[in-house]
Amino acid sequence: MRLDGFGLLVNDMAAMIRFYRDVLGFEIREAEDTSNVYLVKDGTLFLLYGRKDFENMTNRKYEYVKGLNGHSEIALYVDTFEEVDEAFRETVSKGAAPVLEPTTEPWGQRTCYIADPEGNLIEIGSFNRPFDR
Numbered sequence: 625m626r627l628d629g630f631g632l633l634v635n636d637m638a639a640m641i642r643f644y645r646d647v648l649g650f651e652i653r654e655a656e657d658t659s660n661v662y663l664v665k666d667g668t669l670f671l672l673y674g675r676k677d678f679e680n681m682t683n684r685k686y687e688y689v690k691g692l693n694g695h696s697e698i699a700l701y702v703d704t705f706e707e708v709d710e711a712f713r714e715t716v717s718k719g720a721a722p723v724l725e726p727t728t729e730p731w732g733q734r735t736c737y738i739a740d741p742e743g744n745l746i747e748i749g750s751f752n753r754p755f756d757r
Contacts, residue, residue, distance in 0.1 A: 629669025630698075632744060633678050635688070637661065639741045640672050647718040648700070648746070665700075689743070692723065697737075697745040701755045705734040711748045712736040720746070 634640045641661060644650040650663040650670055659677035663670045679685055689695065702711055709726045715738050716722050723737035723745065735749035 629671060631671030631673055632742075633675045633686070633688070634672050635675055635742060637672060637674055643719065643740050644670065644672070647715050647720055692721075692739055692743040692745075694745065697747050699747045699749065702748060702750045703752075703754045705750055705752050708734045708736055708748055708750050712738065715748070 632640070637659065638656065641652065641656050641663075644663055645652050648665070650665045653662040653664060659674040661672040663672065675686070675688065700711075702708055705726075705728070712722070712726050720738035720740070721743075723739050724735070726734055726736040728734045733749050733751050735747055738746050738748070740746060
């Protein structure tokens, strides 16, 4: 097996599409009015799936956390410390909820956190050098 992508089960599809497309720059790969939306960021598949549609598909009910949640995070990387600060300001000005303003951690990473419209955490960080896989 290999990692193909990851996704979120969402309540408000339109708001989530607008956030990931317009605030974070994810590329949408299909019509916005579907219940299963594929976006791509840096070659990684990112799926938004409607909660009710997923429940219907699996014939089960699920529990969903409301508000800011700490179950997981999406991590985005930029090359410089300055870009962390700039990305934080820009995403917040476009509607992201600020969670942690940019700070340099003892392990050498500059990081900040924002949240999407449904409270999922997004980290923007850098070790002040280009990303190396």
